[in-house]
Amino acid sequence: MSQPATETTFDWLPLPALLLDVRGRPVAGNRRFGECFPDACRDDGLAGLPSWLEKLPEELAARVALPGQPVSLQLPVADPVLACRLPDEAGGGWLLLLPDENVRFTPASDADITTLLEGLPDPVCVIEAKTLRIVHANQVFREAFAEKGDPIGCTCHEITHDSVFPCADARGHCAVRRAIGTGQRARAEHVHPDDVCGERFFEAIAQPLAGSGGRVDKVLYCLRDVTEARRSREEIRQLSNYDPLTGLPNRVLFVKRLGTVLERASLERSRVAVMFLDLDRFKSINDTLGHNIGDMLLLGMSGRLGECLRRVDVVARVGGDEFVVILPDLKAEGEAEAVAERCLARLAEAFDIEGQEVFSTVSIGLAYFPDDGQDEESLLKNAEFAMYQAKEKGRNTWQRFSLETNAGAVERLVLETGLRHALERQEIFLHFQPQVRTVDGVWVGAEALCRWRHPYLGQVPPVKFIPVAEECGLITEIGAWVLAEACRQGVAWQRQGLPALHIGINLSARQFATPGLVESVESILRQTGIDPRLVELELTESMLMDDAAGAAELLHRLRRLGVRLAIDDFGTGYSSLSYLKHFPIDRVKIDRSFIKDLETDPDSAAIAGAIIAMSHSLGLAVVAEGVETEGQLAFLRERGCDEIQGYYFGKPMSAEDFSACLRRQMAAADRI
Numbered sequence: 001m002s003q004p005a006t007e008t009t010f011d012w013l014p015l016p017a018l019l020l021d022v023r024g025r026p027v028a029g030n031r032r033f034g035e036c037f038p039d040a041c042r043d044d045g046l047a048g049l050p051s052w053l054e055k056l057p058e059e060l061a062a063r064v065a066l067p068g069q070p071v072s073l074q075l076p077v078a079d080p081v082l083a084c085r086l087p088d089e090a091g092g093g094w095l096l097l098l099p100d101e102n103v104r105f106t107p108a109s110d111a112d113i114t115t116l117l118e119g120l121p122d123p124v125c126v127i128e129a130k131t132l133r134i135v136h137a138n139q140v141f142r143e144a145f146a147e148k149g150d151p152i153g154c155t156c157h158e159i160t161h162d163s164v165f166p167c168a169d170a171r172g173h174c175a176v177r178r179a180i181g182t183g184q185r186a187r188a189e190h191v192h193p194d195d196v197c198g199e200r201f202f203e204a205i206a207q208p209l210a211g212s213g214g215r216v217d218k219v220l221y222c223l224r225d226v227t228e229a230r231r232s233r234e235e236i237r238q239l240s241n242y243d244p245l246t247g248l249p250n251r252v253l254f255v256k257r258l259g260t261v262l263e264r265a266s267l268e269r270s271r272v273a274v275m276f277l278d279l280d281r282f283k284s285i286n287d288t289l290g291h292n293i294g295d296m297l298l299l300g301m302s303g304r305l306g307e308c309l310r311r312v313d314v315v316a317r318v319g320g321d322e323f324v325v326i327l328p329d330l331k332a333e334g335e336a337e338a339v340a341e342r343c344l345a346r347l348a349e350a351f352d353i354e355g356q357e358v359f360s361t362v363s364i365g366l367a368y369f370p371d372d373g374q375d376e377e378s379l380l381k382n383a384e385f386a387m388y389q390a391k392e393k394g395r396n397t398w399q400r401f402s403l404e405t406n407a408g409a410v411e412r413l414v415l416e417t418g419l420r421h422a423l424e425r426q427e428i429f430l431h432f433q434p435q436v437r438t439v440d441g442v443w444v445g446a447e448a449l450c451r452w453r454h455p456y457l458g459q460v461p462p463v464k465f466i467p468v469a470e471e472c473g474l475i476t477e478i479g480a481w482v483l484a485e486a487c488r489q490g491v492a493w494q495r496q497g498l499p500a501l502h503i504g505i506n507l508s509a510r511q512f513a514t515p516g517l518v519e520s521v522e523s524i525l526r527q528t529g530i531d532p533r534l535v536e537l538e539l540t541e542s543m544l545m546d547d548a549a550g551a552a553e554l555l556h557r558l559r560r561l562g563v564r565l566a567i568d569d570f571g572t573g574y575s576s577l578s579y580l581k582h583f584p585i586d587r588v589k590i591d592r593s594f595i596k597d598l599e600t601d602p603d604s605a606a607i608a609g610a611i612i613a614m615s616h617s618l619g620l621a622v623v624a625e626g627v628e629t630e631g632q633l634a635f636l637r638e639r640g641c642d643e644i645q646g647y648y649f650g651k652p653m654s655a656e657d658f659s660a661c662l663r664r665q666m667a668a669a670d671r672i
């Protein structure tokens with residue numbers, strides 16, 4: 001076919017246009033066509049044209065048209081397509097004018113739609129725009145609403161909602177009507193009643209389908225059952241914001257709510273109180289009556305607490321036996337105190353739990369906004385502090401936050417209560433301090449030292465919390481955790497390619513006296529898979545002296561597990577080396593107090609020297625603790641002290657820092 005004389009005009013036509021040969025096969029597209037179908041127009045001609053153009057030859061063959069006379073073609077696009085016979089002088093053929101750049105497709109035939117819908121896994125139907133009646137529905141849709149009978153001819157809302165009114169989501173949106181109105185795809189979330197689970201949630205998507213006149217005459221309506229996804233989302237939200245036992249908000253949500261209340265209170269200049277409640281001696285109830293009864297008591301408590309509060313008050317469970325309440329918008333003086341009194345009285349009444357009468361009381365702390373704290377954290381902290389003051393006053397009472405207090409006793413209570421949750425809240429962790437071979441400075445061991453990061457108090461030193469843990473018996477649990485964690489770390493280092501280091505672990509007196517220590521150590525060794533010879537348990541002299549025979553037997557049993565034993569802080573207690581030889585001890589650690597004064601105090605130097613010499617004569621190795629200076633190191637090296645521990649070589653550090661330092665040491669040694 002020769003190129004028509006109108007080529008320039010053809011190219012600049014504002015509509016997409018195609019030149020067809022006499023048989024109706026596309027030959028060239030104009031510039032606009034190229035813009036609309038960029039993939040189809042290549043330098044070497046047309047290719048990959050829309051499939052509906054394949055019908056053209058068939059369609060044109062049936063048409064009788066005079067040159068220059070346009071005919072309208074029935075192609076599956078929304079707007080009419082015009083074809084114009086070109087005069088024979090111009091080579092015959094056709095000029096095809098497409099409606100505009102957004103060539104829209106009309107749905108295929110009913111049969112095509114049915115096949116298409118059946119292939120979809122979700123309930124899908126086609127709704128007539130004018131009447132909102134269903135004209136097609138796939139099998140999944142029919143099954144989903146089987147009890148309603150044949151959906152064809154019914155309105156979509158009759159079928160999906162049992163309603164004579166068009167359906168709508170929570171915001172009043174009907175996806176179908178929006179799609180009809182805007183000609184755009186619309187989405188909504190619907191709740192449909194369900195006999196089995198009460199209600200089911202659907203994501204509804206309405207896709208407008210344009211008729212031959214370009215107007216939306218049908219809507220493709222897809223429903224996706226999102227009930228399960230929504231439930232899991234809700235479960236996650238519930239778990240992260242609510243306490244699973246009582247269903248009350250947890251600490252996270254409580255702090256958010258308190259933030260909102262405080263924001264409003266500062267705008268309105270109103271008063272808010274935070275009330276912190278802690279059950280008195282809950283641990284002993286749990287221990288004696290069992291966790292089930294304990295749980296039910298907590299449930300009962302949370303219920304009764306609700307009875308004592310106003311509707312605007314917010315109650316949350318923030319710890320095992322700790323509840324907090326926000327009392328917003330306090331009008332009268334003493335209002336919060338009255339609530340506290342009411343709670344004390346109601347909560348002290350007996351609970352009937354599985355036929356048992358259970359009594360419990362609470363201690364309550366009160367802190368006011370803005371007087372006792374201006375933000376969530378300080379109010380919560382001060383209310384908790386006041387609660388400890390109430391405990392200190394004899395429990396079953398309330399106390400308003402005040403700085404004048406028996407600081408020591410309250411601090412102890414704060415520590416004890418905090419320690420009860422410290423392990424489960426992962427506040428306890430280990431640091432490691434290198435133990436270095438004196439002759440060449442090589443790192444041969446590490447002492448594991450326990451650390452506690454309290455949420456309010458920050459890092460609490462072990463000399464403060466270990467004695468409290470001892471007194472309240474928590475040391476057994478903490479000590480076992482330390483032992484396991486230190487062994488686990490030792491194994492992890494070896495797996496990372498570091499040399500096998502011996503790990504020093506402190507045993508406290510109470511731990512030493514707890515029955516089952518040997519079994520506990522044995523099981524930890526087995527579970528962690530550490531070589532027992534790398535584990536060194538550190539004890540103090542006083543632990544051995546009270547019951548020497550019993551201690552010796554215990555030490556022998558520990559020794560039989562393969563672990564090493566060291567005497568810590570040597571020199572501060574009985575300091576009888578001859579006595580020590582009755583025990584299966586491997587090493588002696590000279591206390592820091594002697595090392596500190598080595599260079600200035602001849603007595604300290606003499607004692608340290610004597611300990612080293614005597615220990616060696618008894619076949620015991622010696623470690624010096626607290627070495628901070630070159631001079632101390634020189635002295636100890638000269639006296640043949642086996643190992644050194646102290647800031648001179650490294651402070652206690654995290655396991656990651658420890659391994660990084662050790663690697664640097666090893667690399668430096670390799671270079672020498």
Ligand SMILES: Nc1nc2c(ncn2[C@@H]2O[C@@H]3COP(=O)(O)O[C@H]4[C@@H](O)[C@H](n5cnc6c(=O)[nH]c(N)nc65)O[C@@H]4COP(=O)(O)O[C@H]3[C@H]2O)c(=O)[nH]1
Binds near residue numbers: 463466592625648652
């Ligand atoms: N000024 C100075 N201090 C140095 C130097 N080198 C080491 N230290 C400190 O001396 C203490 C040595 O541990 P310790 O005598 O077993 O004394 C320990 C131990 O008795 C106890 N402790 C720590 N962790 C545990 C544990 O897991 N269980 C038990 N039962 N007690 C622990 O707490 C004590 C104190 O531990 P930390 O505060 O970590 O204090 C550590 C360490 O940081 C130095 O050159 N200069």
